Amino acid sequence: MAVFSKILTMLRGDVHSIGQSIVDNNANRIYEQEIVEAKAHVATARQDLTAVMAKEIQAAREIERLQREIGRYETLALEALRKDQAALAGEVAGKVADIEAALAAQTRVRDELAGHIARLKDLIRGAEMVLRDHERELAMAKTTESVYRATATISSSMGSSGSKLMSAKESLERIKQRHQDTADRMQAADALDGEFGDKALERKLAAAGIGAGPDRKADVLSRLQQRAALAAGASGDKPA
Template structure:
């Protein structure tokens, strides 16, 4: 049971690590989405504000209407009194009192709406200021991330370029080695030819005095002179 509990704890830790890694890798996107959602809330608050302001305008118009009604009925009550219509004047006075009560209630509603409007405006102005700050921070974060990404790309390119240069150098060294191997083989072939080929045999014959050469020419000349001397003796050329 304890082992099973430890396994569950380990799995929860892995899930948390994976989740944290996802959050870290997508921090800018998440931050931007949060700003978008906050802007949507501010836009909704502005719509609510316009609705409250519209109600305040309606309340103000109703107050103006009630004030006109009060003035009208007060004028009628005065006229009734002037015509000795005390009972009628009393009825009109009651009407004026009802209108004044409605006016007082409508005034309270307007004042409350005005208070709500003032608070909403302050909240919206504050929220918009904070959003502007966050948008600047997001822009800076994106710029910084772009710089880091460009730096990593350049570093990777430089590393790849360095590796390619090393590979090119190795290729050149292999070419040089192949050329050197070819030259060595040619030199070895010449050495073998000198040792075992026809040229080697000719050199051996020359060393032994066999075959054509300067000594051979002298031998041929001496032999011809001897033959000439023998021919002269055979022809009778004797001394006196």
């Protein structure tokens, strides 16, 4: 029996732990549902308040009617007294007394309703203020949970796709290396062309004074001067 009791205790502990875990995992949803239910209770309280306020309006209307009745019967009693109808005036006075009693009772009812209305209004205002605070807290809790969930998702994605990211980085490095190799080959080709191609030949011709080079202008000028001197000698003039 002792073992069986311990097993039952353990099972109750497991059930409690499972239930607590479910509550923790759905805390925001439970909190939101509690707010929804509280708002429904407040809405019901507002409806009840309107019913009480309607009764107060009815009581006030009845008070006004009774006051008019009292005024009317008092006028009739005075008229009976003026006509020496004392008995009739007494009967009317009794009617006025009954109406005044009803008026007093109705006034008490109206005052009690007014007190209930004031208290209900205070309770509803307080409940609505608390609900607004809870709704703000719920919004903050949802936002915080979303941030945590997004952070966890990013962390999980980075962990699971770390090898993919490394592979992508390696691919990028290979592309960069291929581009660098191409640039180096182009530079080497330019260097070879400078040594063995047309550019090398042009440099050799320029070094030998062949072709258009820096001294070409001087050569042309010297040739023209010689032609001018020959022309002057043939005409008998001396060049200036």
